[in-house]
Amino acid sequence: MSFLPFERDTLSSPVWLVPFDDFARKVRSAGVAVLLDRFADGAWVPQDTTAVRTPSAAFAYPGLGGRTGREQRHRARFAAAGYRPLYPADGEPFDAAATGVEFVAPGESTPVPRLVRLLPSETFSYPPGVRTVHGVVVDAATRHPVANALVEARGRTSGDLVPWHERTLTGELGAFRLALRWHGEPGEGNTETFRLEATERPGRTGSLDVRLPAGAATRHVIEIREQ
Structure with missing residues (x-):
């Protein structure tokens, strides 16, 4: 170049x-x-x-x-x-x-x-200590993987309430791995809940709530459908 x-x-x-x-x-x-x-x-x-x-x-x-x-x-x-x-x-x-x-x-x-x-793609090398969740995005009707879908999570920091936004794109087989560097919605005990949103195009989206730490090792499946 x-x-x-x-x-x-x-x-x-x-x-x-x-x-x-x-x-x-x-x-x-x-x-x-x-x-x-x-x-x-x-x-x-x-x-x-x-x-x-x-x-x-x-x-x-x-x-x-x-x-x-x-x-x-x-x-x-x-x-x-x-x-x-x-x-x-x-x-x-x-x-x-x-x-x-x-x-x-x-x-x-x-x-x-x-x-x-x-x-970051599903193969991105996150720095040590970065919390991530992983899974796959599929078509709700056909169960086929959705490639290049946008997967996002949003929230606000716990102290000063500054908005945060994490996002990734799925691979050819619909797989994703998303960083969650900030806190989610607090729950009972030391649990946190995050809303993952997946988009293929306007009008074709899906979402899933993930609870940590219990869901840290789970392969999460987000279903895309017409809205």
Whole structure:
């Protein structure tokens, strides 16, 4: 992968993509690969064009599409060991069918940088001591696993009530492993309850309450159905 020494060299790029480690809450470019496809004749065709990396850890495609001058659809696909990319932008509805960040080239001369969040996958190596729960997301009717489903848990810290949010994406066989670094709803004794929510796309969701510590080693099954 190329590296550009000066940020200004990427001003001709139709897109700036910034990979963001959602677990560590920081920008991450080390170990991240970006693959480019172009839409032609009704299909996505892999391209040999290599992304360049800027000093601010953004990936760009300077001059892409500039030779023809004709706008063409492209998509960028991200890969990083232990992570799965969350392609819908912040604020957009989640859809497991999204397969990359789509854009048009040539496009704007100075596009706004776009965060691409990298979520821990089921194989993510969590630091020692991080509490996790695991399981699988399935279709409620067919019992087939749901790949690339978004699994989330939310709550507030026990002291200052600051909102927290943990999330992951399921693997090809629907498996997930989710970190629960903060406290859930307190129950009797020393128990805590967490609500896990799974989304395949708008209108197809599922949820499950998990009680810890009793459910720490349980393989939890979240059923997705039309709502």
